[in-house]
Amino acid sequence: VSLAGSAHHLGRNVSSTVIRMLPDRQVEVDQFSVDANYFETMDLQLIKGRTFVEHAVSDHKSIIVNELFVNHLKLKEPIGYHVEIDSIQYEVIGVLRDFHHESFFSRVQPTIFTLANSNECRYLTARVQRGSEKKTFAMVQQQWAMLYPEIPFHGGFQEDVWSGYFASLDKSVAFNTIIACIAVMLASLGLYG
Numbered sequence: 001v002s003l004a005g006s007a008h009h010l011g012r013n014v015s016s017t018v019i020r021m022l023p024d025r026q027v028e029v030d031q032f033s034v035d036a037n038y039f040e041t042m043d044l045q046l047i048k049g050r051t052f053v054e055h056a057v058s059d060h061k062s063i064i065v066n067e068l069f070v071n072h073l074k075l076k077e078p079i080g081y082h083v084e085i086d087s088i089q090y091e092v093i094g095v096l097r098d099f100h101h102e103s104f105f106s107r108v109q110p111t112i113f114t115l116a117n118s119n120e121c122r123y124l125t126a127r128v129q130r131g132s133e134k135k136t137f138a139m140v141q142q143q144w145a146m147l148y149p150e151i152p153f154h155g156g157f158q159e160d161v162w163s164g165y166f167a168s169l170d171k172s173v174a175f176n177t178i179i180a181c182i183a184v185m186l187a188s189l190g191l192y193g
Helices: 057-061 067-072 133-147 158-192
Strands: 002-006 015-021 025-034 046-049 062-066 082-085 088-096 111-115 123-127
Touching: 002 025, 057 062, 057 088, 057 111, 062 067, 067 088, 067 111, 088 111
Parallel strands: 025 111, 062 088
Antiparallel strands: 002 123, 015 025, 015 082, 046 088, 062 111, 082 088
16 A cells, blocks of 8 residues: 655654754754655555655755654644754654554653665565455565565564553553552451451
């Protein structure tokens, strides 16, 4: 359905950067470097502004931010707002609905997206038609083996990343249930005594 390249990927890799705002305020944010198709491919919802345009040179000095970024900085009108990253001015062109990109135990962080150059991309993300996931995965594995026989294939399904988060949540619930049962038993023994 769609393909995207990126230097960082949700649930796999993210970097941190410090942004400067006038007059003299600095904020640390999570940063993803992605291509123009990443938002559609990962189903990230744009709520204001626009996403990157594929071959627009000006978009290399633009950023897309999440809602928390806007709320954290108390921006009334984020579109067109300028920030400085590594002494380069960037303009906010879009706002995304907040999303988790780490464990669900971690709080959502202020996040920005920059447009990646094609030589920076380390991840290829594909959205495929429902029901063709395994067939597409096998085909990609086969193509990888033909192109790069000496490099192991490290592909996977995004749902496996999220299921890892849910598995850790399930373990936490089970542990808390056991502790609660022990506490109730001890309270009952105390009451009985």
